[in-house]
Amino acid sequence: MGGTLRSQLIVGIDFGTTYSGVCWATTEGQKKLQLITDWPNPSTPIANAEKVPSTISYKDGRxxxxxxxxxxxxEHLRWFKLLLEPESTYSQAVKEVHQSNKLLGTMDKTAEQVVSDYLREIWNYTKEHIRKHLIVQDxxxxxxxxxxxxxxAIWSLTAKDKTLKAAALAGLPTNIQLVSEPEAAALATFKEKAEDGVLQVGDAFVVCDAGGGTVDLISYKINKLRPLDIEECAIGDGGLCGSVFLDAAFEKSIKAIVGLDQYNRLKDRHKKKMLQTFDYAIKRAFAPNSSADYSVDLPGVEDNEAKGILDERIALKHTALRTIFDYTCGQIETLVQNQVTEVKNKNLNVKAILLVGGFGSSRFLHHRLEQSYSSERIAVVQIDGAWPAICRGACLWGLEYANQPSPYSTQATEIKPTMTGHILRASYGVEVSVENxxxxxxxxxxxxxxxxxCKIGDQRDIIVTFAVHGVGWLSHSGTREFVQSLYYCKNECPSRKEESxxxxxxxxFSVPESLIWMEKSFRSPVAPGKWRRPAxxxxxxAGSTMLEYIVKHQEKEVASVEAEYIEY
Structure with missing residues (x-):
């Protein structure tokens, strides 16, 4: 394959809480999506995994x-991605996040730095993979x-901004774009379903992105089929009820069977392998109506026939497994029900619930939701390739914008994005006051x-003024910096700037003082000297996931604009 200067190479990266994946494609030819599955794995000579663990370890600060x-x-860090969200309670709610946060303190590293280090490793391997698969020099x-x-999807703008900064620090291209995980998965799914002819204008769908740590819910409706045009139709929701909570519950049940003292004496690598068996095999295959017998190997464990332990193998009771699954899947079912209700409140009919993400492949979760919604004639669909669907969707999202310099561009509009609008999760505004x-x-x-x-590309114009003192004809060779704050509220919008x-x-933003000096001056009754009031x-x-800011002075765009997000 050869490349031209006008050709683009799109890389979709699903940076997940527990696992991450990468998919890439070029704008040449058939635009075939290439999923990386040969992640380096020292424990097996034949690497074949659609995702790689989001884990990292350090030695001497490197x-x-x-x-x-x-x-x-x-000693290693896991779940560090969630530490980018300053508003979350994850650090207290999840053991892995709490441990990573504690370890960060001893290493004198920030969450952004760790995310940057991990993304750098992902990016370096991705570049090497692409080099091996493209027949083109450099x-x-x-x-x-x-x-x-x-x-x-439920992340704040501050967390998204920190993600962008970490990616830039990792050496990723500066034109990086963000897209929400369920939006990426929905794009991959709807593109496929539209070609199959199963979508109709007006259909509404709930996308349940059930991952390792988090579960995101977003609902979409179909506005147009050709070209495909979809938009959000309800406020999204989410929770900390991913599949790793099954892992924790499973390990707790094993401790109860084996006995805590004996379990603590067993080798960590044997326990890890046992948990991997549960993760890769049992977790996806187990279903409420399953008649299969399940067991896990745990080398070193003593025989106890009464508890089902024989020859270092532990037999798992169906009732015990069901208890493990019921609690976490029940939390997801509640989230789904709330989302379905939100859609119905918009006078829309939900045609299907789409399950994506690694946990979305669970037979138990699918069966439970299917039983809940069979009477409402709402289909529950497990998407083929649910685990890597997000990185594939991210790549497709990039291909949609391949001929445009940015998703905010007003040029090259012959390519219209599939996802055209989002339901806002917060209100955004500015403070206004009248002097004196x-x-x-x-x-x-x-x-x-x-x-x-909010339609992608929507904009709001605000006239802001500042009283400026001390700009004279001898001092206007430099620039003057101004700061304008933006605010948000997740409750009912008050008319004043209250606690919420x-x-x-x-x-x-910075403006040349020469422009301010051209403004008409005035004298204040309460302060000496000449003042000017530039407007x-x-x-x-509004972009797909972020806000973009442009400042104009006298119809001309100001050269330097930067948004500094507040962390609480």
Whole structure:
């Protein structure tokens, strides 16, 4: 395959809580998606895995191992992705996150730095994989490379901004784009279903992205079939009830069978292998109506026929397994039910619930949801290739925008994105005050409101003014920096800046003092000297996952604009 300077290479990266995956394609020829399955794995000579563990270890402050290469006996970090979300309670709710957070403190590293180190390893291996599979010299110069990175749908803009910064620190291309995980999975699914002719205009679907750590719920409706046009139709939801909570419950039950003292004496690598058997085999195959017998090997465990332990093998009772699955799957069922209700409240009929993600492959979860919704004639569908669906969808998302410089571009509009609108999970606005009018201070102007359908590319214009002192004809050779705060609220929008209104970010921009000096001056009755009041047009644009900020002064775009998100 040869590349031209106009050809693009799209890389979709599903950076997951427990596992990560990568898919890539070029804009040449058939645009075939290439899923990386040969992740380095020292424990097996034949690597064949659709994803690689999101784990990393350090030695003397440097990366020691990552992915499958992390040894069970070495100190390592897991679930560190969730530490990017400052608003979450994950660090207290999940043992793995708490341990990683504690380990970060001893290593003098931030969550952003660890994520950056892991993404760097993923990116370096991805580049090597592409080099081996493309018949072209120096592919990074032959193709324009674009990376699409997935993030949880329920993440805040601050967490998404930290993800972008970590990716940049890892050496990924600067034109990286973010897309939500269920949106990527939905795109991969709907593209396939549209070709099969099973979609109809007006159909509504609930996408349940059940992963290792988190479960995301987003609902979409079909606006148009050719070209495919879909948009969100309800506020998304999510929770910390992924498949690793099955792992924890399973290990707890094994401890009860074996006895805690004996279990603690067993070798960690044997326990890890036992948990892998549960993860890769039992967890996906077990179903409520299953008559199969299940067992796991645990070398070193003593025989106890009464408890089903014989020849270092533990027999698993069907009732015990069902108890393990019922609790976690029950939490997911509640999330799904809430989402279905949200869609119905919009006078839409849910045609199907689509299960994606690794946990989405579970026969138990599928059976439980199917039983719940059979009377409502809502189909529950397990997507083929559910585990890598997100990175495939991210790659497809990138291919859609391949002919556009950015998703916010007004040029090259011959390619219209499939996903055209999102339901906002928070309200966004600015504070407005009138000078010398106390009762008019701390007023809020809301740009978008929670629950509103926001079309990608929508924009809001805000006129902001600043009183500037000390700009004279001898001092206007430099620049003057201004800061405008944006706020968000997840409750009902108040008219004033109350406790429920929190600062989202500070939009910082610089203007040449020569332009300010051209403004008409005035004298203040309360402060000496000459003052000027420049007016700026702050434009806030809605993208797929982020907001974009543009500042204009006297119809000209200001050169330097930066948004600094607030971490709480």
């Amino acid at each position: 990366v020691n191992n990552w992915g499958f290469g992390v040894d069970v006996d070495e 592919w990074e110069k032959s193709f324009a490379v674009r990376v699409v990175l997935t993030v949880p 009018a106390y009762i008019a201070n701390n007023q809020m102007r809301w740009l978008w409101r929670q629950g509103e359908l 209104v929190r600062e989202l970010c500070q939009v910082k 700026f047009n702050l434009i806030v644009k």
